[in-house]
Amino acid sequence: MTSRTGRHFLQIPGPTNVPDQVLRAMSGPTIDHRGPEFGALTLRLLEAIKPVFGTEGPVVIYPASGTGAWEAALVNTLSPGDRVLCFETGHFATLWRDMALSLGLEVEFVPGDWRHGTDPEVVAQRLAADLTHSIKAVCVVHNETSTGVTSRIAEIRQAIDASGHPALLLVDTISSLGSIDYRHDEWGVDVTVAGSQKGLMLPPGLSFNAVSHKALTAARTARLTKSFWDWGPVIEANRRGYFPYTPATNLLYALEEALRMLADEGLDAVFARHARHAAATRAAVRGWGLEVLCADEREHSGSLTAVLMPTGHDADKVREIILDRFDMSLGAGLGKLSGRVFRIGHLGHFNDLTLAGTLAGVQMGLELAGVPISPRGLGDALDVLRSR
Numbered sequence: 520m521t522s523r524t525g526r527h528f529l530q531i532p533g534p535t536n537v538p539d540q541v542l543r544a545m546s547g548p549t550i551d552h553r554g555p556e557f558g559a560l561t562l563r564l565l566e567a568i569k570p571v572f573g574t575e576g577p578v579v580i581y582p583a584s585g586t587g588a589w590e591a592a593l594v595n596t597l598s599p600g601d602r603v604l605c606f607e608t609g610h611f612a613t614l615w616r617d618m619a620l621s622l623g624l625e626v627e628f629v630p631g632d633w634r635h636g637t638d639p640e641v642v643a644q645r646l647a648a649d650l651t652h653s654i655k656a657v658c659v660v661h662n663e664t665s666t667g668v669t670s671r672i673a674e675i676r677q678a679i680d681a682s683g684h685p686a687l688l689l690v691d692t693i694s695s696l697g698s699i700d701y702r703h704d705e706w707g708v709d710v711t712v713a714g715s716q717k718g719l720m721l722p723p724g725l726s727f728n729a730v731s732h733k734a735l736t737a738a739r740t741a742r743l744t745k746s747f748w749d750w751g752p753v754i755e756a757n758r759r760g761y762f763p764y765t766p767a768t769n770l771l772y773a774l775e776e777a778l779r780m781l782a783d784e785g786l787d788a789v790f791a792r793h794a795r796h797a798a799a800t801r802a803a804v805r806g807w808g809l810e811v812l813c814a815d816e817r818e819h820s821g822s823l824t825a826v827l828m829p830t831g832h833d834a835d836k837v838r839e840i841i842l843d844r845f846d847m848s849l850g851a852g853l854g855k856l857s858g859r860v861f862r863i864g865h866l867g868h869f870n871d872l873t874l875a876g877t878l879a880g881v882q883m884g885l886e887l888a889g890v891p892i893s894p895r896g897l898g899d900a901l902d903v904l905r906s907r
């Protein structure tokens with residue numbers, strides 16, 4: 520093994536770099552999860568987390584990866600054979616569709632080219648065509664982490680309202696929450712799915728459901744089999760600050776610290792920071808003469824940028840060189856984008872010089888891999904960082 524000095528650059532779009540103060544918070548002693556100190560911690564957390572979702576309603580916290588919270592959103596609100604409307608925006612939307620199928624739901628899957636988000640007009644058309652209201656839920660991935668495309672949830676909400684359709688709106692914000700503007704209540708989302716290891720700057724291991732009143736009502740009659748994921752007992756125990764099982768105590772310490780950091784910076788400043796770093800990254804990609812995968816100016820992701828390789832060049836080879844030479848991890852192309860794109864994560868605990876170092880590493884890696892690029896890219900990104 521080669522020896523490494525300095526910090527590893529973890530520039531995948533999750534897990535992201537965990538701030539030192541979050542790691543320190545995690546290193547506290549594990550306490551009795553049925554004692555008064557723990558109860559007080561939970562009650563503080565359940566309040567402090569609400570602004571991040573933009574909700575006044577309950578947020579359920581699971582000791583699970585994001586995939587668990589996907590399942591929770593489906594099994595709490597739906598019944599066997601229910602129809603759900605899903606959109607092929609990329610790899611994660613496809614995996615959520617697969618999960619819905621394996622749970623016994625019927626899925627209407629709108630095909631996509633993995634370069635666009637969910638089209639609000641198509642949502643309106645599909646719902647308008649469903650005269651019997653057999654579609655019970657619309658599932659949308661807010662930020663498709665495999666492509667760097669962000670769907671316009673507010674416009675999707677308007678499309679659902681305009682069609683007068685009663686379907687629930689379930690939204691995956693696993694790689695957008697705490698990085699890209701998001702408003703659970705204002706946008707009328709029924710279940711928001713989130714995870715700890717991306718914009719929230721925590722290690723993997725926690726995930727979340729923010730739940731609307733309408734979703735709670737649906738849960739009363741939903742018949743998909745559930746036990747561990749059942750919101751009911753969790754929300755009930757949470758009233759006094761407890762959980763119906765042993766929670767991930769030390770990750771909850773970390774969550775409290777991360778929420779404090781987000782509140783100190785201010786959510787609007789957090790979103791603006793991500794948007795600016797994303798703009799600088801796109802300037803670099805265009806300066807290199809390469810193409811950003813996202814094909815719609817309205818849908819560029821604030822948390823990551825997927826870069827298309829010129830034909831004949833392998834994205835995984837570039838990533839391998841960058842890891843070997845510069846100790847930086849970049850995101851691989853997932854699913855059908857394998858080898859064709861690499862993904863630059865610019866979310867979470869991140870600043871101008873982290874981005875400058877990241878883009879310098881990418882530029883050198885592209886050159887070493889023999890990809891024909893212009894070295895102007897890095898300078899173009901620095902121009903953006905300097906000017907705003």
Ligand SMILES: *Cc1c(COP(=O)(O)O)cnc(C)c1O
Pocket residue numbers: 533584585586587611660662663664691692693694714723
């Ligand atoms: C990471 C991610 C997931 C999967 O979450 P896990 O924590 O790996 O289970 C799902 N959806 C999106 C959009 C993601 O970014």
